[in-house]
Amino acid sequence: xxxxxxxxxxxxxxxxxxxxxxxxxxxxxxxxxxxxxxxxxxxxxxxxxxxxxxxxxxxxxxxxxxxxxxxxxxxxxxxxxxxxxxxxxxxxxxxxxxxxxxxxxxxxxxxxxxxxxxxxxxxxxxxxxxxxxxxxxxxxxxxxxxxxxxxxxxxxxxxxxxxxxxxxxxxxxxxxxxxxxxxxxxxxxxxxxxxxxxxxxxxxxxxxxxxxxxxxxxxxxxxxxxxxxxxxxxxxxxxxxxxxxxxxxxxxxxxxxxxxxxxxxxxxxxxxxxxxxxxxxxxxxxxxxxxxxxxxxxxxxxxxxxxxxxxxxxxxxxxxxxxxxx
Amino acid sequence: xxxxxxxxxxxxxxxxxxxxxxxxxxxxxxxxxxxxxxxxxxxxxxxxxxxxxxxxxxxxxxxxxxxxxxxxxxxxxxxxxxxxxxxxxxxxxxxxxxxxxxxxxxxxxxxxxxxxxxxxxxxxxxxxxxxxxxxxxxxxxxxxxxxxxxxxxxxxxxxxxxxxxxxxxxxxxxxxxxxxxxxxxxxxxxxxxxxxxxxxxxxxxxxxxxxxxxxxxxxxxxxxxxxxxxxxxxxxxxxxxxxxxxxxxxxxxxxxxxxxxxxxxxxxxxxxxxxxxxxxxxxxxxxxxxxxxxxxxxxxxxxxxxxxxxxxxxxxxxxxxxxxxxxxxxxxxxxxxxx
Numbered sequence: 261x262x263x264x265x266x267x268x269x270x271x272x273x274x275x276x277x278x279x280x281x282x283x284x285x286x287x288x289x290x291x292x293x294x295x296x297x298x299x300x301x302x303x304x305x306x307x308x309x310x311x312x313x314x315x316x317x318x319x320x321x322x323x324x325x326x327x328x329x330x331x332x333x334x335x336x337x338x339x340x341x342x343x344x345x346x347x348x349x350x351x352x353x354x355x356x357x358x359x360x361x362x363x364x365x366x367x368x369x370x371x372x373x374x375x376x377x378x379x380x381x382x383x384x385x386x387x388x389x390x391x392x393x394x395x396x397x398x399x400x401x402x403x404x405x406x407x408x409x410x411x412x413x414x415x416x417x418x419x420x421x422x423x424x425x426x427x428x429x430x431x432x433x434x435x436x437x438x439x440x441x442x443x444x445x446x447x448x449x450x451x452x453x454x455x456x457x458x459x460x461x462x463x464x465x466x467x468x469x470x471x472x473x474x475x476x477x478x479x480x481x482x483x484x485x486x487x488x489x490x491x492x493x494x495x496x497x498x499x500x501x502x503x504x505x506x507x508x509x510x511x512x513x514x515x516x517x518x519x520x521x522x523x524x525x526x527x528x529x530x531x532x533x534x535x536x537x538x539x540x541x542x543x544x545x546x547x548x549x550x551x552x553x554x555x556x557x558x559x560x561x562x563x564x565x566x567x568x569x570x571x572x573x574x575x576x577x578x579x580x581x582x583x584x585x586x
Numbered sequence: 587x588x589x590x591x592x593x594x595x596x597x598x599x600x601x602x603x604x605x606x607x608x609x610x611x612x613x614x615x616x617x618x619x620x621x622x623x624x625x626x627x628x629x630x631x632x633x634x635x636x637x638x639x640x641x642x643x644x645x646x647x648x649x650x651x652x653x654x655x656x657x658x659x660x661x662x663x664x665x666x667x668x669x670x671x672x673x674x675x676x677x678x679x680x681x682x683x684x685x686x687x688x689x690x691x692x693x694x695x696x697x698x699x700x701x702x703x704x705x706x707x708x709x710x711x712x713x714x715x716x717x718x719x720x721x722x723x724x725x726x727x728x729x730x731x732x733x734x735x736x737x738x739x740x741x742x743x744x745x746x747x748x749x750x751x752x753x754x755x756x757x758x759x760x761x762x763x764x765x766x767x768x769x770x771x772x773x774x775x776x777x778x779x780x781x782x783x784x785x786x787x788x789x790x791x792x793x794x795x796x797x798x799x800x801x802x803x804x805x806x807x808x809x810x811x812x813x814x815x816x817x818x819x820x821x822x823x824x825x826x827x828x829x830x831x832x833x834x835x836x837x838x839x840x841x842x843x844x845x846x847x848x849x850x851x852x853x854x855x856x857x858x859x860x861x862x863x864x865x866x867x868x869x870x871x872x873x874x875x876x877x878x879x880x881x882x883x884x885x886x887x888x889x890x891x892x893x894x895x896x897x898x899x900x901x902x903x904x905x906x907x908x909x910x911x912x913x914x915x916x917x918x919x920x921x922x923x924x925x
Binding site: 285311314316317319321322323324325326327328329330331332333334335337352353356357361362363364365366367368369370401402404420423424425426452 | 663665694695696697698699700704706707708709713714716718721723724725726727728729730731732733735736754755758759761762765766919920921922923924925
């Protein structure tokens with residue numbers, strides 16, 4: 261199993277799709293001649309030509325909508341946004357148009373389109389470039405919404421997303437483009453809507469997604485040193501949400517901590533734990549703990565940004581204080 | 587930049603000589619009459635409570651949709667705004683299923699899930715009425731990109747109102763369509779009012795819009811949208827240009843709605859005199875008068891059309907009334923296409 265970084269895994273998935281399906285094309289700002297803001301599409305223009313690697317003007321609403329129109333006419337466009345915060349400029353097209361077209365047309369139209377976008381804080385880009393807008397988009401019926409935390413999941417989810425007949429929000433944690441991980445050589449796909457248990461344990465379930473998984477992994481290490489055995493679940497998909505996998509884990513550990521690296525207020529974990537509370541309350545031996553980023557605009561300053569971002573140490577302290585006495 | 591009126595004057599032929607076939611003239615009239623009667627029936631059924639939500643009628647603007655859409659082929663796409671009944675009927679969407687959609691019935695075009703503002707018939711490449719003002723522009727560029735990429739020979743007609751020209755997507759889309767040379771015919775239905783706001787209160791740049799297309803290097807023209815033959819001729823020239831050149835064309839149609847923005851509109855923002863002045867140009871009066879005076883058809887031909895259309899409308903209302911409500915299971919259908 262070769263080890264590659266996240267950026268390469270995504271690039272591999274895109275390249276494969278472009279090679280295998282002539283209806284796939286990529287639209288976005290500076291994805292061609294420049295090679296992409298995060299260099300994911302570097303070299304594509306030369307390899308696939310300007311008809312398929314389409315540099316767009318800085319008009320997010322219009323090039324997102326162009327993807328929707330092209331998809332509804334039988335193409336499989338992939339839209340790259342430089343930041344998921346830029347989706348706000350094209351929010352009408354994503355929410356009113358991409359998500360609703362099928363329903364409003366009584367099933368006559370479908371929109372096989374992927375919107376890829378770097379998401380999240382931690383790279384000192386301040387308030388307009390650090391938000392985790394996937395948590396807003398995850399609410400919208402008609403959209404799928406996924407966010408990988410490692411190269412293997414990134415490739416597997418991207419394959420499924422591109423093949424999907426529906427619009428998929430593919431959020432890429434900006435912090436993780438350089439993260440290394442093993443990627444199987446044999447072809448595989450990861451179904452949309454499937455969480456993964458990345459480590460088994462028995463005392464508590466730690467749940468997060470995307471960049472939050474790094475924090476969760478650190479949390480698990482500290483807990484382990486205190487002889488607390490944590491099970492780790494990577495949500496991977498924010499819509500639909502795999503409650504089956506989460507529920508199964510809770511039946512085993514009887515404790516849940518859910519982490520958002522997005523702002524806690526309105527984060528996806530609020531939705532998740534509310535449903536878990538309703539359906540698995542009898543299996544819980546203590547309160548569900550939610551941790552998220554502070555409810556503030558993301559600051560530029562490194563220390564301030566760090567203070568707003570959840571840390572493994574704080575999570576461990578909260579767990580020890582509220583849930584598991586050692 | 588020459589207006590179409592100027593282009594037309596340069597030609598030796600006059601309008602009446604351009605198209606003189608009786609059938610064609612009667613077809614145009616029949617379609618306009620169908621739209622007018624459909625809209626009147628909609629208004630009536632809105633009052634009765636059979637149609638709910640927002641209802642925007644196309645009364646007064648019939649010549650624009652009928653004249654322009656008559657120039658399109660089966661492979662061409664149409665997207666439009668929420669005042670979409672006229673375009674839908676001119677494109678040949680089923681009258682019964684259109685009415686049933688407005689009644690919210692299972693037999694409606696969108697199974698009762700879209701309503702008046704969101705009529706669709708993908709089989710006829712009628713890709714929607716769109717109810718977010720200006721939302722349809724990017725969709726049009728995408729459809730045009732697909733036509734260009736797949737080399738289908740099809741073009742996209744994007745209808746929009748003057749109110750949408752202050753949205754960012756309008757300017758962005760004109761720019762992108764020109765840069766990528768997309769096969770789009772932009773058809774502005776300038777009825778002088780965006781809801782209750784007249785152009786002079788919300789727009790810098792005067793009452794003509796087509797001159798602005800020059801900014802985006804898009805050829806443009808203006809036509810009397812109340813004159814179905816002028817509309818048809820102008821669109822034909824425009825469509826030919828788009829097909830031949832591949833790039834976009836911009837056609838501004840001067841038109842007017844004789845009724846309020848929606849059924850909820852008391853029209854406090856405009857004077858009755860203005861409406862009366864425009865009603866003198868009513869295509870449903872002027873065009874049949876011309877047909878008769880030019881000796882193209884007889885009064886009995888028109889009466890026959892009236893009878894046929896009135897029967898169609900009566901049947902459509904009956905069809906809609908007697909159609910079933912959607913099943914409750916439909917709530918969860920058509921959100922996702924199965925992968």
